[in-house]
Amino acid sequence: MYDIEKSIGFLLAKAHQRGWALFSEEISRFDLTPPQFSVLAFLWQQDGLTQTELSEKTQIDRTTIGGLLDRMARSNLLERRPHPQDRRAHLVYLTEHAWSLEPELTCLAHEVLDRFTAGLSESDKQQLRQMLETLRGERKTYATTAA
Amino acid sequence: MYDIEKSIGFLLAKAHQRGWALFSEEISRFDLTPPQFSVLAFLWQQDGLTQTELSEKTQIDRTTIGGLLDRMARSNLLERRPHPQDRRAHLVYLTEHAWSLEPELTCLAHEVLDRFTAGLSESDKQQLRQMLETLRGERKTYATTAA
DNA sequence: AAGATTTTGACAGTATGCTGATTATCAGTA
DNA sequence: TACTGATAATCAGCATACTGTCAAAATCTT
Numbered sequence: 001m002y003d004i005e006k007s008i009g010f011l012l013a014k015a016h017q018r019g020w021a022l023f024s025e026e027i028s029r030f031d032l033t034p035p036q037f038s039v040l041a042f043l044w045q046q047d048g049l050t051q052t053e054l055s056e057k058t059q060i061d062r063t064t065i066g067g068l069l070d071r072m073a074r075s076n077l078l079e080r081r082p083h084p085q086d087r088r089a090h091l092v093y094l095t096e097h098a099w100s101l102e103p104e105l106t107c108l109a110h111e112v113l114d115r116f117t118a119g120l121s122e123s124d125k126q127q128l129r130q131m132l133e134t135l136r137g138e139r140k141t142y143a144t145t146a147a
Numbered sequence: 148m149y150d151i152e153k154s155i156g157f158l159l160a161k162a163h164q165r166g167w168a169l170f171s172e173e174i175s176r177f178d179l180t181p182p183q184f185s186v187l188a189f190l191w192q193q194d195g196l197t198q199t200e201l202s203e204k205t206q207i208d209r210t211t212i213g214g215l216l217d218r219m220a221r222s223n224l225l226e227r228r229p230h231p232q233d234r235r236a237h238l239v240y241l242t243e244h245a246w247s248l249e250p251e252l253t254c255l256a257h258e259v260l261d262r263f264t265a266g267l268s269e270s271d272k273q274q275l276r277q278m279l280e281t282l283r284g285e286r287k288t289y290a291t292t293a294a
Numbered sequence: 295a296a297g298a299t300t301t302t303g304a305c306a307g308t309a310t311g312c313t314g315a316t317t318a319t320c321a322g323t324a
Numbered sequence: 325t326a327c328t329g330a331t332a333a334t335c336a337g338c339a340t341a342c343t344g345t346c347a348a349a350a351t352c353t354t
Contacts, residue, residue: 002253004188008264008272009166009181009256011279014206016163018284019156033309034156041151052332059161064311066334071309088319088332106149109156117155119281125155131275132158134266137165164311182340199302211341213303218339235302235349
C-alpha cells in the first residue's frame with residue numbers, strides 16, 4: 001500500500017501548486033509568472049549576468065531560461081547586451097521599467113507570502129525554511145560581489 | 148529588498164524540483180513521470196473513476212489529466228471504458244500490467260522518499276507533512292467507498 | 295415537454311522544465 | 325598554427341499545468 005496523500009513528495013507538489021496559483025493570480029496583472037518574478041528578484045540583487053550565471057543562481061535550466069528571458073525581454077523587463085570579452089555570451093540587464101517595479105512588487109510578494117503562510121507561526125515558518133533548504137540539497141556556493 | 152532565497156515560495160519550488168528530479172530518475176525506466184505515478188497510486192486505491200473524479204482526487208486540472216491519461220493509456224497502464232449511465236463520461240480502469248507494477252513501484256517510491264528526506268528526522272517529517280497540508284489549503288472532502 | 299443551465303471531456307494556446315543535438319566561440323595543446 | 329575539447333546559447337521535442345472555448349449530454353426549471 002502506498003498512501004500517496006501522506007507522501008512528502010506529493011504534499012510538496014500540492015503546496016507548491018497552491019503557492020504558485022496564489023502568486024500567479026496577484027502578479028498576472030503585471031504580466032509576470034512566478035519564475036519570472038524569481039528572475040527579477042535575482043536581477044534586482046545583481047544585474048549584468050550571463051544566462052548561464054543566471055541559470056545557476058536561479059536553478060532554472062539553461063534551456064528553460066532562454067525562452068523565459070525571451071518573454072521577459074518582449075515585456076520590456078530586460079535586455080541582452082553582448083559580452084565584451086566573450087562573443088558567445090550575452091549579459092542580461094534590467095530595463096528602467098523593471099527597476100521601477102521593484103518597490104511595488106517586493107511589497108506585493110511579501111503580502112502574498114504572508115497570506116499563503118497565514119496558518120503557520122513564525123517559528124513554524126523558520127523551521128519550514130530550514131527543512132526545505134535541507135530537501136533542496138547542497139549546492140555549489142557562488143561568489144557574491146559583497147561577500 | 149526581497150531576499151528570494153529565503154522566500155518560502157521559492158524554497159518550496161526548489162525542494163519540489165529536487166524531489167521531482169530524484170523520483171523521475173528512478174521511475175523513468177518504467178516510462179513513468181511523477182504525476183503519472185500519483186495517478187497510479189490513486190487508482191491502486193480505487194479504480195473505475197471518471198476523469199473529473201480523478202481530477203478532483205489528484206488535484207490535477209481537468210484539461211491536464213486528459214493528456215496525462217492519453218499517455219498512460221498509450222503505455223498500456225489504463226483504459227477508458229464508457230460510463231454505463233452517462234454517455235459524456237469515461238471510467239478509467241487500470242490494466243493488468245498496471246496492477247502488476249504495484250508492489251515494485253510502491254517499494255521504489257518508499258526508497259526514493261527515504262533518500263530524499265534523509266536529512267530529516269521522523270518528527271521533522273511529521274511536522275513537515277502537517278505544515279505542507281496547511282499550505283496546501285482546505286479542500287472539499289470526497290466520499291470514499293469505505294468511509 | 296421545452297428551454298435554460300450545468301457538466302464532461304476535448305481542443306487551442308501559452309508558459310514552465312527537462313533531454314538531447316547543434317552551432318559558434320573560446321581555451322588549451324601538440 | 326592547427327587540432328581538440330570545453331563552453332554559451334539555441335533549437336527540437338516531450339510532458340506538465342493553466343486559461344478559455346466548445347460540443348455533446350445530462351439535469352434543472354418552468
